[in-house]
Amino acid sequence: MPEFSTQPFFEVARRLEIRGETGWLAVLAPVTDPTAALDQLQTELQSILQKPARVIQLEPSTFEELSGDLHQPDDDAVILSSGTGLAQEKWRSLDVMRSALERSGPVILWLSPGDVANLTEHAPNIRSFIGGSIFLAGPDGGIMTETERQERLTELSQHFRLTGEEVVRKAEAKELPLEPEFVEWLVLMGRGDLV
């Protein structure tokens, strides 16, 4: 059976960042320790998008509550969590209120494994907004291995023709551009404090 692409949370955040405004996507929560993974996603979004990220539980929010929460404020990043999964009826009622969910900031649906089928079956209007942007968080919750981290650092260094030390020095001198690649670089070096 075909499967969705697995993306580390950093890539998910990077995708939203390049989209600019009003980006929608869905992330399938890992089976093991989804709460810790959700916290990590929230942290990555805040770090890369340079804006606050909130988690809103879809259940038991009413139309009025959800609509109000999403627009106060309207431009931060919002993770809509389905918790352990939503009933078909809840998906239907969310679908008819899609217009009330539209906002200028990014929307990330945090779904349990059974939610994608219900999303497609019972919420075609929301699914249409998500399109093909459904990603698996992966069993490690998106955390890179040490080898992956080193590979990425080398890639960044070669691309920008800079060493890690030079990047840290520029960040300390506040001379580093606020581009997501440099934010990523600092985070991967364990210097997220300089972001």
Add this chain to the structure above:
Amino acid sequence: MPSSVTAPEGQLSRRDKFRAYMQASNPTAPALQMIEAGLVCEELHHYLFRNLAGRADLEPGSQQLLVGGVGSGKTTELILAERWLANQGHVLPLYVDTSAETDLSSLNSGALLASFGLHLGRWLSNGAGTHIETEELKRSTKESYEKVKRYAYGKNELVLKDEDALRIENVVNQAWDVLGPRFSVQKVPGKLKPPLPPLNRDVQEVRAALEGLLAATKEVHKDVVFVFDGLDRLLDPTKFWSVVHQDLRVLRELKVSVIATAPLSVLFGAGVGQSISDHFDRVHHLAVIATDPENALLRSVLEKRRSAELLNGLLTDSICHYSGGVLRDLISLARDAAEEAYVSERDSITATDIEKVAHQLGTGYLRGLGPEALNALLHLESSKSFDLSQPSNVELLITRRVLEYSSTDFRVHPALLSVIPRPEPKRA
């Protein structure tokens, strides 16, 4: 940004190029924003918006329905029609996305009238009402607006306490200050404030107030056209019909032209087509756009959205193919392919990027399909026949796994078709 940017030459311009493309190819951006940015092809549906607007303008009280699948461009056509009408000068078009204002999942008859009255009342009270010359009309307009607000949002009213109900004769003969403590406050729920309980009040209750507002609008020399978006979210046609039978009938009597959206389910399925044409003066079906390379319409949509900056001609055709002609899928694929190229550090979109995002889209459509549905899809693909009397097949249409190119031409969504597991051939 500091002048000591150390990114290699061209790096920031690459990011800017992708960003500009992504913003132009944003499938979730508000339609109005895209229209104002000049990113919409007005000719896409043969200028349908002009037909909608022209009929509404020339025939007060006419009712037209725009039926189309999810992501087919209905909202864009409605907003174009609204703008066309506004440009005529003598018409007041009121565009309302009902699904953003109220919880449609518990929609009652009367809610659309409440919404209409609120928008008209707001328009009159926001300056347009100053053109009303007679004091009497000004006063009655204000009263009508207040009535509509009470109808929409509910009100607090005084009701007799139980013990006083037995002494009603005494109550009616006493002064207010004596009576006050004998009353209790009871909430009468409004039309738009969710949750919306079933409502038994006759929609005629608000008709007189709407007539008052319309009289004031006429004074400002404006005919009103009500453009209702969002009713297409009512995938269950019974809910759609419950408001059509009540609210739209009153609007017709009041000579208010209506353009409304509806889900595909009201058009397809056993016996529904006839009742639709009975209730509406005209039903416009926004079918899926043909994807063959000879049809340049889809390509022109992408070109308008800066596709040439990241896509060559053949790749553009590939995106058009995988979209199946569903406009939002087309724009999503174009955006997602660019995103894939960007995160893979490429400077433009490649065939690999397109295959990857088409696979993602198809996998989304595939989820939730059981063996029977998969067999139905494979049967459609091989036989080209599709039985719409089967409710399960109508579901496939509503969820966009099957696309309607005409009333006789149905096909499996190409992105879905590319990921459907095929049964292994039987060995001899």
